[in-house]
Amino acid sequence: MRKEITVALAGKPNCGKSTLFNELTGLNQKTGNFPGVTVERKTGIIETGEETIRLIDLPGAYSIFPRSEDERITTKVLTDPSDKDYPDFVVLVADATNLRNCLLLALQVIDLGHKAILALNMSDLLPGKGIEIQSEILSDFLGIPVVTISGLKGQGIKNLKSQIQQISSQATPERFFRPGEKLSVILPQIISAFGHGKPFESYVKWASGQKAVEAISIQPESDEGEALIIGETLDKYSLIDEVLAKAVKRKPLFRKALTQKIDRWVLHPFWGYLIFIVILACMFQALFAWAEYPMGWIDSGFGHLGKWIQDTLPDAWYSR
Amino acid sequence: MNLAQLGKGKKGRILEIRSSKLKKALSDFGVLPGAEIEVTAIALTGDPIAYTIGELLLTLRKQDAKQIELDLSA
Numbered sequence: 001m002r003k004e005i006t007v008a009l010a011g012k013p014n015c016g017k018s019t020l021f022n023e024l025t026g027l028n029q030k031t032g033n034f035p036g037v038t039v040e041r042k043t044g045i046i047e048t049g050e051e052t053i054r055l056i057d058l059p060g061a062y063s064i065f066p067r068s069e070d071e072r073i074t075t076k077v078l079t080d081p082s083d084k085d086y087p088d089f090v091v092l093v094a095d096a097t098n099l100r101n102c103l104l105l106a107l108q109v110i111d112l113g114h115k116a117i118l119a120l121n122m123s124d125l126l127p128g129k130g131i132e133i134q135s136e137i138l139s140d141f142l143g144i145p146v147v148t149i150s151g152l153k154g155q156g157i158k159n160l161k162s163q164i165q166q167i168s169s170q171a172t173p174e175r176f177f178r179p180g181e182k183l184s185v186i187l188p189q190i191i192s193a194f195g196h197g198k199p200f201e202s203y204v205k206w207a208s209g210q211k212a213v214e215a216i217s218i219q220p221e222s223d224e225g226e227a228l229i230i231g232e233t234l235d236k237y238s239l240i241d242e243v244l245a246k247a248v249k250r251k252p253l254f255r256k257a258l259t260q261k262i263d264r265w266v267l268h269p270f271w272g273y274l275i276f277i278v279i280l281a282c283m284f285q286a287l288f289a290w291a292e293y294p295m296g297w298i299d300s301g302f303g304h305l306g307k308w309i310q311d312t313l314p315d316a317w318y319s320r
Numbered sequence: 321m322n323l324a325q326l327g328k329g330k331k332g333r334i335l336e337i338r339s340s341k342l343k344k345a346l347s348d349f350g351v352l353p354g355a356e357i358e359v360t361a362i363a364l365t366g367d368p369i370a371y372t373i374g375e376l377l378l379t380l381r382k383q384d385a386k387q388i389e390l391d392l393s394a
Contacts, residue, residue: 062348062349063348065344065348067345067348097375098375098376100350100374100375100376101348101349101350101376104348104350223340226340226341226343226344227340229344230340230343230344230347233347233348234347234352237347237350237352240350241350263360263361267360267361267370268361269361269362269363269364270364272364273364
């Protein structure tokens with residue numbers, strides 16, 4: 001039998017997961033230039049020489065702690081080993097132009113014990129933004145390989161595919177989970193309440209309220225519980241800020257980015273609304289007035305075609 | 321002074337986020353006390369308001385922005 005491995009794509013909303021999914025599988029799943037397009041998991045198959053790779057496209061999430069139904073799917077798949085899509089390997093997709101808030105989920109996934117790779121997507125946009133990323137520093141810090149890719153332009157995809165096929169057999173330790181004083185007190189209770197899973201996995205299950213457990217002295221929705229969860233997240237962010245200060249260099253840009261220039265007009269409290277109304281009016285006009293011309297051409301085109309066929313064909317029962 | 325009172329193009333530093341729900345949501349984006357925040361755009365009706373924090377463009381309802389206390393001295 002062929003070996004089958006499950007690979008999940010995870011990352012924040014709108015960082016190009018679905019574009020990469022289509023690039024890797026050759027499928028044509030719907031992508032959109034706004035967050036939240038993927039609201040359920042999607043599966044694609046990649047056949048390689050020796051194995052079948054099941055690729056799962058997960059809904060975008062900034063954090064493993066869900067705040068919406070689609071984020072809940074992502075949390076479930078990544079924390080529940082009995083889920084049919086629980087991955088053997090995770091491709092962490094990051095928006096290279098805005099790395100900071102992509103890395104929280106990366107640290108959480110590594111702490112969950114997943115074998116992973118970080119794919120810096122949209123890397124073709126970096127030079128234009130004056131950003132330089134030293135991926136070796138990131139890779140040393142995360143303890144996983146880091147590749148630069150562009151899903152849209154198809155750059156680095158081959159490299160990523162070959163990295164997926166040579167999955168390292170070693171599991172990553174919980175590198176970034178450093179429970180503070182208060183959390184350390186209740187952590188043994190959490191671990192025993194959520195099976196004998198890994199500490200961080202149990203912690204995530206507790207914090208995301210997957211099961212209410214009376215025996216644990218602090219509930220996650222209480223003020224005290226929320227303060228603990230916020231504290232743990234902010235601890236991860238201080239690690240992220242530390243490594244980004246070393247790994248990312250920014251050159252000051254003299255010209256403003258194109259999107260900023262456009263935003264100056266379309267987000268303007270007066271001109272923005274005017275532009276919006278003009279665009280809508282144009283679409284209305286296009287549908288109801290300008291469309292008459294091509295409709296007329298099609299109509300008369302078919303009329304001429306019919307007449308030509310009738311004239312050209314020999315006189316018989318079917319041409320009358 | 322709270323974030324909703326800040327005028328367009330003005331900057332401040334986050335001192336405190338009063339609602340714990342909002343604090344938790346913002347912590348996922350790495351927005352924490354001490355971060356510099358700038359008003360980028362205000363809707364015609366005055367609500368919602370878009371802010372820039374580092375590389376992040378964040379749009380908040382006025383009701384939520386009122387929960388964020390600012391420090392203007394820095």
